[in-house]
Amino acid sequence: MADKQTLYKKQAGEYAASLIEDNMVVGLGTGSTVRFFIEALAQRINIEGLDIIGVTTSSKTSSLAKALGIKLSSVDEVPYIDLTIDGADEVDSAFNGIKGGGAALLFEKIVALNAHKNVWIIDESKYHDVIGQFPLPVEVVPYGSHQLFKRFDEADLQPLFRRTETGERLTTDAGNYIIDLTLERINHPKSLAYFLEQTVGVVEHGLFLNIVDEVIIGGEQLKIITKHPDKLFDN
Numbered sequence: 672m673a674d675k676q677t678l679y680k681k682q683a684g685e686y687a688a689s690l691i692e693d694n695m696v697v698g699l700g701t702g703s704t705v706r707f708f709i710e711a712l713a714q715r716i717n718i719e720g721l722d723i724i725g726v727t728t729s730s731k732t733s734s735l736a737k738a739l740g741i742k743l744s745s746v747d748e749v750p751y752i753d754l755t756i757d758g759a760d761e762v763d764s765a766f767n768g769i770k771g772g773g774a775a776l777l778f779e780k781i782v783a784l785n786a787h788k789n790v791w792i793i794d795e796s797k798y799h800d801v802i803g804q805f806p807l808p809v810e811v812v813p814y815g816s817h818q819l820f821k822r823f824d825e826a827d828l829q830p831l832f833r834r835t836e837t838g839e840r841l842t843t844d845a846g847n848y849i850i851d852l853t854l855e856r857i858n859h860p861k862s863l864a865y866f867l868e869q870t871v872g873v874v875e876h877g878l879f880l881n882i883v884d885e886v887i888i889g890g891e892q893l894k895i896i897t898k899h900p901d902k903l904f905d906n
């Protein structure tokens with residue numbers, strides 16, 4: 672039998688599939704929670720004849736969606752994305768998130784920023800008062816990445832190159848490396864994001880601030896939290 676976390680991911684993923692409407696262009700995130708969403712979406716396509724176009728955020732999601740017969744287009748070929756459904760590694764009550772546990776943060780952020788609406792699906796263990804318990808992924812250009820690693824280390828950001836099971840440095844779909852920062856608690860996500868964005872060699876970071884509109888949280892009871900459009904969160 673599946674563990675609770677898996678059941679909660681499935682619950683959130685399946686609920687998200689019910690949000691998709693005919694003729695939508697749908698951003699398809701990456702990860703184990705999104706897998707449940709994509710499977711449920713494919714079922715609706717087959718049973719109800721739902722007509723949608725998917726825009727994927729990783730090679731893994733592309734393979735899964737293709738195998739399930741979902742029509743795909745690239746982010747550059749669609750005029751806009753109606754709704755993106757994605758997972759997250761950690762979310763706080765100010766709608767800040769950490770993403771990139773599956774190394775897809777760069778394409779995920781591009782798709783998210785081209786979507787009219789972003790919905791995240793998580794299980795309840797990922798919802799915290801303050802983000803940072805999950806190591807923050809930073810995607811970096813391979814050239815000079817060792818120097819960058821040293822700078823992060825000197826700044827006490829506890830960097831670690833992400834590696835594959837066979838021990839080599841993991842390469843993202845865009846051909847970059849990931850350095851994970853073990854921070855435990857990110858009190859000022861906006862300042863950290865700014866620092867990373869000013870650092871040459873950093874392609875993107877896993878802080879998704881002010882991006883998500885709604886979070887669906889699987890648990891004993893499914894919860895949906897929606898950001899008020901006028902509410903600004905200052906980090």
Ligand SMILES: O=C[C@H](O)[C@H](O)[C@H](O)COP(=O)(O)O
Pocket residue numbers: 700701702703704705757758759760769770771772773774775776779
């Ligand atoms: O790079 C991967 C993504 O940001 C995922 O959406 C995130 O890691 C959550 O994945 P999962 O649903 O497998 O926990």
